[in-house]
Amino acid sequence: MSFNPKIVDIQPSDTNEKTNLYQYVVTLADQSKYRLFLRKNPEWKLDSANRLLNIPCPMCRKDYYCKCMDKHLEKLESEFLSKIGG
Secondary structure (H helix, E strand, O other): OOOOOOEEEEEEEEEEOOOOEEEEEEEEOOOOEEEEEEEEOOOEEEEEEEEEOOOOOOOOOOOOOOOHHHHHHHHHHHHHHHHHOO
16 A cells, blocks of 8 residues: 555744745644655755654654655655645
8 A cells, every 4th residue: 555645734833034944844634743844946845754753653653753754755745735736
């Protein structure tokens, strides 16, 4: 079964206008939360995603930091862009 992230909530977290770096906290349909690090120059580009430890990882089921989301950054980026209309 492939992982298809579905974002249900997006909250701005931090912004650095000088470097065009933006942080958002997103909640996925399985209630897992991730902090997204994006750049906008002029297009949005997802640099990385860190899982916030509110529930175990939906892919490996581990309850500590893992790198599972690194394999799915493209899917997460396209889902984010479709939600913000970018």
